[in-house]
Amino acid sequence: MCPRLKAVSNSNTELGDSWEYEPAPEGTRPEISDSYGLFIDGEFVEPSSGKMMKTVSPSTEEVLSEVGVADAEDVDRAVSAARTASAKWRRIAPRERAKYLFRIARRIQEKARELAVLESMDGGKPIKESRDIDVPEAAKHFFYHGGWADKLDYAFPGRQAKPVGVAAQIIPWNFPLLMAAWKIAPALACGNTVILKPAETTPLTALALAEILQEVDLPPGVVNILTGAGKTGASLASHPGLNKLAFTGSTEVGKKLAENLAGTDVRLTLELGGKSPNIIFEDASIDQAIEGIVAGIWFNQGHVCCAGSRLFVQEGVVDEVLEKLDLRMQSLRIGDPLDKNTDVGAINSRAQLRRIRGYLTQGKKEGAELHRVRGPKLPDKGFWMRPCYLTGVQPAHVVAREEIFGPVLSVMTFRTPEEALRRANNTPYGLAAGVWSDKGSRIFDVASKLKAGVVWCNTYNRFDASSPFGGFKESGFGREGGRQGLRAYLNLV
Amino acid sequence: MPVRSGNSSVFVDPVMVAQRASSFTRRSIKQKAKIEGLRLAVSMVDLTTLEGKDSPGKVRALCRKAVRPDPGLEGIPSVAAVCVYPAMVTVAHEALSGSGVRVASVATGFPAGQTSLESRLDEVRSAVGDGAEEIDMVISRGALLTGDASRVTDEVRQVKSVCGSAHLKVILETGELETLDRIAEASRLAIAGGADFIKTSTGKVAPAATMEAGLVMLEAIRDHFLKTGKVVGMKPAGGIRTAKEALHWLVMVKETLGNEWLTPERFRFGASSLLDDILRQLHKQASGNYAASYDVPEA
Numbered sequence: 001m002c003p004r005l006k007a008v009s010n011s012n013t014e015l016g017d018s019w020e021y022e023p024a025p026e027g028t029r030p031e032i033s034d035s036y037g038l039f040i041d042g043e044f045v046e047p048s049s050g051k052m053m054k055t056v057s058p059s060t061e062e063v064l065s066e067v068g069v070a071d072a073e074d075v076d077r078a079v080s081a082a083r084t085a086s087a088k089w090r091r092i093a094p095r096e097r098a099k100y101l102f103r104i105a106r107r108i109q110e111k112a113r114e115l116a117v118l119e120s121m122d123g124g125k126p127i128k129e130s131r132d133i134d135v136p137e138a139a140k141h142f143f144y145h146g147g148w149a150d151k152l153d154y155a156f157p158g159r160q161a162k163p164v165g166v167a168a169q170i171i172p173w174n175f176p177l178l179m180a181a182w183k184i185a186p187a188l189a190c191g192n193t194v195i196l197k198p199a200e201t202t203p204l205t206a207l208a209l210a211e212i213l214q215e216v217d218l219p220p221g222v223v224n225i226l227t228g229a230g231k232t233g234a235s236l237a238s239h240p241g242l243n244k245l246a247f248t249g250s251t252e253v254g255k256k257l258a259e260n261l262a263g264t265d266v267r268l269t270l271e272l273g274g275k276s277p278n279i280i281f282e283d284a285s286i287d288q289a290i291e292g293i294v295a296g297i298w299f300n301q302g303h304v305c306c307a308g309s310r311l312f313v314q315e316g317v318v319d320e321v322l323e324k325l326d327l328r329m330q331s332l333r334i335g336d337p338l339d340k341n342t343d344v345g346a347i348n349s350r351a352q353l354r355r356i357r358g359y360l361t362q363g364k365k366e367g368a369e370l371h372r373v374r375g376p377k378l379p380d381k382g383f384w385m386r387p388c389y390l391t392g393v394q395p396a397h398v399v400a401r402e403e404i405f406g407p408v409l410s411v412m413t414f415r416t417p418e419e420a421l422r423r424a425n426n427t428p429y430g431l432a433a434g435v436w437s438d439k440g441s442r443i444f445d446v447a448s449k450l451k452a453g454v455v456w457c458n459t460y461n462r463f464d465a466s467s468p469f470g471g472f473k474e475s476g477f478g479r480e481g482g483r484q485g486l487r488a489y490l491n492l493v
Numbered sequence: 494m495p496v497r498s499g500n501s502s503v504f505v506d507p508v509m510v511a512q513r514a515s516s517f518t519r520r521s522i523k524q525k526a527k528i529e530g531l532r533l534a535v536s537m538v539d540l541t542t543l544e545g546k547d548s549p550g551k552v553r554a555l556c557r558k559a560v561r562p563d564p565g566l567e568g569i570p571s572v573a574a575v576c577v578y579p580a581m582v583t584v585a586h587e588a589l590s591g592s593g594v595r596v597a598s599v600a601t602g603f604p605a606g607q608t609s610l611e612s613r614l615d616e617v618r619s620a621v622g623d624g625a626e627e628i629d630m631v632i633s634r635g636a637l638l639t640g641d642a643s644r645v646t647d648e649v650r651q652v653k654s655v656c657g658s659a660h661l662k663v664i665l666e667t668g669e670l671e672t673l674d675r676i677a678e679a680s681r682l683a684i685a686g687g688a689d690f691i692k693t694s695t696g697k698v699a700p701a702a703t704m705e706a707g708l709v710m711l712e713a714i715r716d717h718f719l720k721t722g723k724v725v726g727m728k729p730a731g732g733i734r735t736a737k738e739a740l741h742w743l744v745m746v747k748e749t750l751g752n753e754w755l756t757p758e759r760f761r762f763g764a765s766s767l768l769d770d771i772l773r774q775l776h777k778q779a780s781g782n783y784a785a786s787y788d789v790p791e792a
Binding site for chain 2: 287331
């Protein structure tokens, strides 16, 4: 595993020398139709243009299915279905609304295995993550918000909570089902109807969710799901019939949406990019901080908006941290996302892989040194990248400033807490941050001065439906989850 | 309060340790990997009996089981050692001679260690004289918990000096140390005193060998190796009863220290009932059916 650990092995290891895990592929295979229409008014319908697009598995490049491409006419149909459904949905007894959410949550649990496999096939993430995080968290969001549905007046004491109306929601490809749940659950709980647009490369679990909505008899039109690419998203976002737009994705697109909606009465929340700092102080528990670095940057191939992609290490411990980080990184298992022992799966798309490689080239050109998992050969087919970190990165380098959205960590150092804070906050983003110290007073001091929506102390990338998530500055505005997350889907009178 | 010395990590955060330790229990070990892992685990067992009612007859039966754990199964290695009280060393030494299975003896006033240092050293000398090839000593937990760290190292060093060629395993009794900070500290002190192995527990105190304590100890072993190039072995003991738990430990060792530590020379399980569960699992792998308890020979 580690050449330094290997070097002096002189013992008789005939039994243990080659103890390797056998392939442990997840056996469940979900049913995938050859083609999926758009989910409008409770039915799967053909896109009006007849245009379809293929969705591929990033780990095999195999075509999994084809899905409809919604155009402006389909958007119009979906918005008017949502508008019609809204009249009834906003008036049914809140406890009845809650029942639908609980039913959706239970159905997600019942189909958990199937959904997890589908998520890993379509998106490339390791099955252990889709099985242990994406799918259970998606169910939790429906359970959690189901609980709020009949208590909204108590969430904001002294105010009466009214639904906003029709909400368009555009979600990214990194947590397809989970982001759908983050968006749909609070919207429904608050009495709104929804048009959801899943990402171009990962539409399948959203469509599986549509099937679940049919199975639980959710009234037609309450949730509509339109697949398609950027153009579909653009026509949805600019439709005049919306009351609310929620977008999770790149800062570039988020800015455009904000511009377009300026001066209208459409409510907007944006959850955008990040370049989150993860700060290791010399009084941290180093071995556990290493786990935090790993969870921060290599979870989900680094396709995480709040990834701890800028590592700041206090200079006194930088050698120890890098030595241990390298050891730990070499133990990561990269490969088939459906293998239960895989730690790092495939990059979501060819385009994203190209983008990440571009950053690596640029980083090296600017003088950074690349350290990557050596490990066995990667599969020939599919989109793969070895987890890596860059040393010799200066705060002014592009790899230290721009969001890479891949398994690439930029390592920098600091000498004093003041310098750590200055460097950590020196970014247009402000989504998340990590602080590692065993000293309580330092944690409280630093955490309160970091400009980020979420600050994790001695942990990283932990989420909960009851905990609000969202950004500062160019990472967006509005919160998702918790009581705070309800606010975006309610008018208070 | 532990203090940071040099560049070695002294603080341990139990939350993240628990998270990492539980990740090892979620690896999927199937088919060939499972069979090989279980055979490997058999070869690492220190088959143990440490009871007031131990008799020469019981020890001889245990020794036969140690040499050939299950005549009904092919390709099962002998266990690594038989671990007994000092009074039983002579019997074990005789029963195991020429078998390749080593004789290990607990000593130093096991399990509490609350006797004079002189009598503890005498106990070690006599066990070694009777043929013990490995000594499992206990540290003075009371000294460690009241801040007398140097006494711990010093006693390990003295015991080591009377071990001769016998290997020294140092029992930290992690259940009494309670915090992972203390377990990390005790690991370093034992290693500094010259321990060949560090061992979690006596088996007389609960909790015994938890994965969390084990991970902290393995990391101490790794840190020592990275700094000095010197190898120290690891022995979890107490509370590991199932084949599944044994595989979790092998995964943890593999992913923390590498395959090089997956050998009886560097890793042992201190156990009594574990062996039978492993054998039952191997029966299941061979025949497809779960073995009844009477299918596995008794010690």
